[in-house]
Amino acid sequence: MLNALDKTMLEKVADLHEIPQGAFNIRKNGVGVQRNTTDNIDIVTKADKSGIDVIVKPYTKGESVHIPVIVTEEAINDVVYNTFEIGEYSDVLVVAGCGIHNSGCHKSQHDGIHNFYVRRGAKLKYVEKHYGQGEGTGERVLNPKTIIEAEEGAVVELEMIQIKGIDHTKRDTEIRLMDKAKLVVTERLLTYKDQDAESNITVELIGADSSAQIISRSVAQDNSKQEFFFDLVGRNKGRGHIQCDAIIMHNAQVLSTPKISARHSEAQLIHEAAIGRIESEQLIKLMSMGFSESEAEDTILNGFLK
Amino acid sequence: MLNALDKTMLEKVADLHEIPQGAFNIRKNGVGVQRNTTDNIDIVTKADKSGIDVIVKPYTKGESVHIPVIVTEEAINDVVYNTFEIGEYSDVLVVAGCGIHNSGCHKSQHDGIHNFYVRRGAKLKYVEKHYGQGEGTGERVLNPKTIIEAEEGAVVELEMIQIKGIDHTKRDTEIRLMDKAKLVVTERLLTYKDQDAESNITVELIGADSSAQIISRSVAQDNSKQEFFFDLVGRNKGRGHIQCDAIIMHNAQVLSTPKISARHSEAQLIHEAAIGRIESEQLIKLMSMGFSESEAEDTILNGFLK
Numbered sequence: 001m002l003n004a005l006d007k008t009m010l011e012k013v014a015d016l017h018e019i020p021q022g023a024f025n026i027r028k029n030g031v032g033v034q035r036n037t038t039d040n041i042d043i044v045t046k047a048d049k050s051g052i053d054v055i056v057k058p059y060t061k062g063e064s065v066h067i068p069v070i071v072t073e074e075a076i077n078d079v080v081y082n083t084f085e086i087g088e089y090s091d092v093l094v095v096a097g098c099g100i101h102n103s104g105c106h107k108s109q110h111d112g113i114h115n116f117y118v119r120r121g122a123k124l125k126y127v128e129k130h131y132g133q134g135e136g137t138g139e140r141v142l143n144p145k146t147i148i149e150a151e152e153g154a155v156v157e158l159e160m161i162q163i164k165g166i167d168h169t170k171r172d173t174e175i176r177l178m179d180k181a182k183l184v185v186t187e188r189l190l191t192y193k194d195q196d197a198e199s200n201i202t203v204e205l206i207g208a209d210s211s212a213q214i215i216s217r218s219v220a221q222d223n224s225k226q227e228f229f230f231d232l233v234g235r236n237k238g239r240g241h242i243q244c245d246a247i248i249m250h251n252a253q254v255l256s257t258p259k260i261s262a263r264h265s266e267a268q269l270i271h272e273a274a275i276g277r278i279e280s281e282q283l284i285k286l287m288s289m290g291f292s293e294s295e296a297e298d299t300i301l302n303g304f305l306k
Numbered sequence: 307m308l309n310a311l312d313k314t315m316l317e318k319v320a321d322l323h324e325i326p327q328g329a330f331n332i333r334k335n336g337v338g339v340q341r342n343t344t345d346n347i348d349i350v351t352k353a354d355k356s357g358i359d360v361i362v363k364p365y366t367k368g369e370s371v372h373i374p375v376i377v378t379e380e381a382i383n384d385v386v387y388n389t390f391e392i393g394e395y396s397d398v399l400v401v402a403g404c405g406i407h408n409s410g411c412h413k414s415q416h417d418g419i420h421n422f423y424v425r426r427g428a429k430l431k432y433v434e435k436h437y438g439q440g441e442g443t444g445e446r447v448l449n450p451k452t453i454i455e456a457e458e459g460a461v462v463e464l465e466m467i468q469i470k471g472i473d474h475t476k477r478d479t480e481i482r483l484m485d486k487a488k489l490v491v492t493e494r495l496l497t498y499k500d501q502d503a504e505s506n507i508t509v510e511l512i513g514a515d516s517s518a519q520i521i522s523r524s525v526a527q528d529n530s531k532q533e534f535f536f537d538l539v540g541r542n543k544g545r546g547h548i549q550c551d552a553i554i555m556h557n558a559q560v561l562s563t564p565k566i567s568a569r570h571s572e573a574q575l576i577h578e579a580a581i582g583r584i585e586s587e588q589l590i591k592l593m594s595m596g597f598s599e600s601e602a603e604d605t606i607l608n609g610f611l612k
Contacts, residue, residue, distance in 0.1 A: 234581075248571045257565040260579055265554045268582035273566055275540075276574035 002026070002033070005101060006070055012131040012163065013097025014068040024066040025052055030078040041065055041092070051081035051113075054094070058087035058119070066095045069112065074104025074138045079111045086154075089121040097129035100140040100166070109141035116147065118154040118181075125157040132165030139167040146173045150181035152207065158185045162197065171199045177238075179207030187216040188305050191224035191252070202231040205238035205267060216244035219301050220252035230258040234267020246275040247304060308332070308339070311407060312376055318437040318469065319403025320374040330372040331358055336384040347371055347398075357387035357419075360400070364393035364425070372401045375418065380410025380444045385417045392460075395427040403435035406446040406472070415447035422453065424460040424487075431463040438471030445473040452479045456487035458513065467494045468503065477505045483544075485513030493522040494611050497530035497558070508537040511544035511573060522550035525607050526558035536564040540573020552581040553610060 002010070006028065014020070023041035026034040032052075037043050040060035044053045054065055071078060086092060102108045118124045126148075132140035142162075150156050154177075162169060177183055183203060191197050203212045212232065220226045232240045246254040260269040278300050286296035308316070312334065320326070329347035332340040338358075343349050346366035350359045360371055377384060392398060408414045424430045432454075438446035448468075456462050460483075468475060483489055489509065497503050509518045518538065526532045538546045552560040566575040584606050592602035 246568070248568050248573070250571055252571060253567070253569050255565065255567040256577075257563060258577070258579075259561065259563040260581055261559070261561040262552070262554050262581040263559050263561075265556055265558060265583055267554070269580070270582075271562075271564070271577065271579040273564075273577040274575070275566055275568040276576075277571055 005072055009070040009072070009099035009101060009131070010068050013070070013099040013129045014066050014095050020064070020066040022064045022066070023054070027067070027069045027080065029071055029073050029076055038063060046081065049081050050079060051083070053083045053085070055085045056087050056090050056092050058089055060087060060090040060092060062091060064093040064095065068096070069098040069110055071098070071100040071102070071108050071110055074102050074108050074136060075106035076108045076110070078109065081113045082115070084114065084116045086116060086118045086122045086124050088119040091123040093125045093127070095127045097131070098142055100132045100134070100142070102132070102134040102138040102140050103136040104138045105136055107139040107141060109143070111143040111145070113145045114147070116149065118148060118150045118156055120151045121153045123155045125159070127159045128161070130162040130166050130169065132167070140165060141168045142166050143170045148175045150175065150177050150183065152179045153181065154178070155182045158183070160186070161188045162190065164190060166197070167195050169197045173199070173201045175203045175212070177203070177205050177207060177210035177212060179209060181207060181210045183212040185212070185214040187214070189218040189226065190305060191226055192221040193224060194222070195224040196226070198227045200229045202233070203240065204233045204235060205240055206235050208236045208238065210236070210238040212240045214242045217246070217305055218254065219247045219249070219305060220254050221249045223251050225253045226255070228256045228258070230271070231261070232259070232269055232271070233261045233263060234269050235263050237264065237266035238268070240267070240269045242271045244273045247278055247301065248275055249277060311378055315376040315378070315405035315407060315437070316374050319376070319405040319435045320372050320401050326370070326372040328370045328372070329360070333373070333375045333386065335377055335379050335382055344369060352387065355387050356385060357389070359389045359391070361391045362393050362396050362398050364395055366393060366396040366398060368397060370399040370401065374402070375404040375416055377404070377406040377408070377414050377416055380408050380414055380442060381412035382414045382416070384415065385419070387419045388421070390420065390422045392422060392424045392428045392430050394425040397429040399431045399433070401433045403433070403437070404448055406438045406440070406448070408438070408440040408444040408446050409442040410444045411442055413445040413447060415449070417449040417451070419451045420453070422455065424454060424456045424462055426457045427459045429461045431465070433465045434467065436468040436472050436475065438473070446471060447474045448472050449476045454481045456481065456483050456489065458485045459487065461488045464489070464491045466492070468496065470496060472503070473501050475503045479505070479507045481509045481518070483509070483511055483513060483516035483518060485515060487513060487516045489518040491518070491520040493520070495524040495532065496611060497532055498527040500529050502531040504533045506535045508539070509546065510539045510541060511546055512541050514542045514544065516542070516544040518546045520548045523552070523611060524560065525553045525555070525611060526560050527555045529557050531559045532561070534562045534564070536577075537567070538565070538575055538577070539567045539569060540575050541569050543570065543572035544574070546573070546575045548577045550579045553584055553607065554581055555583060
């Protein structure tokens with residue numbers, strides 16, 4: 001069922017060299033092609049619309065769910081609704097990469113709408129990697145929407161990475177944190193050529209003593225354009241911190257709009273943002289060590305996006 | 307012409323104990339009541355609408371213009387359009403405070419629309435102080451709009467201070483910087499009771515090697531609400547820095563939306579924002595030195611807004 005190209009794509013988006021251990025569901029060109037469930041993690045095809053329900057039993061520890069999506073044909077427009085029930089006091093890793101290989105001249109698009117219910121005391125690490133390739137002129141488009149509700153004491157770590165080759169992306173991320181819930185979001189984004197990317201992240205500190213940290217790093221090259229909107233809302237005693245850094249090169253543009261809203265006197269919210277080019281001191285240092293200018297640039301950018 | 311109350315108001319908004327030195331224009335309850343011009347600074351009443359033209363000759367150094375506005379009656383709705391021509395290579399101070407004393411039960415409002423043309427190489431310091439008082443229930447409303455164009459090499463320092471007693475304010479500030487122009491904006495804002503304040507500051511770095519620094523500090527008490535919008539746009543090689551800090555108390559709300567837009571790869575833009583309550587360590591330290599809690603709070607707030 002999976003050919004060499006499929007395997008390359010899986011490796012790019014899910015670090016998978018083999019069929020994954022544990023629960024998984026592989027979706028290819030709009031249909032499920034392989035699935036595995038475990039005693040603790042069930043995957044059920046939705047009856048009413050395209051997508052799956054992933055159900056993690058309470059107290060499940062150290063298990064993982066891989067749900068990579070690969071698109072290898074042109075003119076695909078795949079929309080999928082996935083729901084994740086992360087049971088009380090469980091501790092799991094969910095990896096949901098998407099790779100598009102488009103050799104044709106028509107647009108291929110994948111829109112994933114992901115709803116997470118992270119129950120009381122559960123720990124979730126959710127990794128989403130996006131990758132596009134293919135020599136064709138057909139556009140590669142990814143529009144993920146992620147909605148996370150973290151119940152009391154839940155801990156959510158979210159890693160969103162757009163590696164390469166996505167022409168257009170619009171990401172919407174909405175997270176609500178109840179009492180003592182903790183959130184860490186890491187975003188990494190690279191755009192080049194005429195690509196554009198938009199990322200909207202809204203985090204609401206609803207419960208008492210919840211906390212959120214959002215770290216966004218991006219590089220915009222060539223004629224690409226990036227736009228970021230953050231909205232961090234403190235509705236209760238709690239702490240939130242947004243930090244975004246962008247490196248801008250060539251004719252690229254980066255627009256960053258971070259909003260912090262303290263709607264409670266014990267909400268402590270901090271935001272830091274910086275947009276600039278590569279520091280020339282860093283470049284000169286690496287070049288004095290024998291790197292060419294472009295090698296030095298690559299080294300700095302790789303370090304920045306790591 | 308000026309009674310004791312007028313003089314108190316003038317002192318609050320313009321630090322004036324006497325009739326000012328140099329050029330001035332005092333406006334009271336919607337009409338000009340006193341004016342002085344100098345050899346280098348002319349003040350001319352506008353023919354087509356309410357307001358004045360202030361014309362500073364090129365190379366004028368060390369002179370000042372005071373244009374305080376006082377409103378001491380209720381049910382006043384005063385709109386004024388002032389234009390400032392700050393001649394090449396001049397160096398002047400413009401003070402434009404507004405004080406409202408409202409003892410009645412009807413709203414008193416003053417809206418000032420100020421256009422500054424700061425010519426090549428000129429230095430302008432512009433201070434705007436807002437102050438309200440009076441036992442009446444009538445609202446005190448101030449909506450200033452300030453538009454500044456800074457030509458090549460001009461240096462603009464802008465101080466906007468809302469001291470006390472303004473029920474509603476909506477400030478719009480738009481600044482455009484040409485080649486090598488420099489801008490420093492300092493904003494200080496205090497709200498309490500049911501007051502609300504909105505401040506919109508847009509700065510465009512249009513010319514090469516222009517720079518802008520915006521420092522905003524505010525305290526929100528009781529049920530008051532503050533909303534800040536910043537938009538710092540880099541259209542050329544240049545540097546911009548926004549720093550905003552807010553102290554939030556009681557049931558107050560502070561919403562801050564700073565946007566930084568790098569539309570040029572050599573634009574370097576930085577933003578930092580923090581909203582939080584008074585640090586308890588600072589409070590404890592002062593209280594251990596014999597201050598009561600409210601004295602300690604006042605001391606910290608005064609230092610913060612200085």
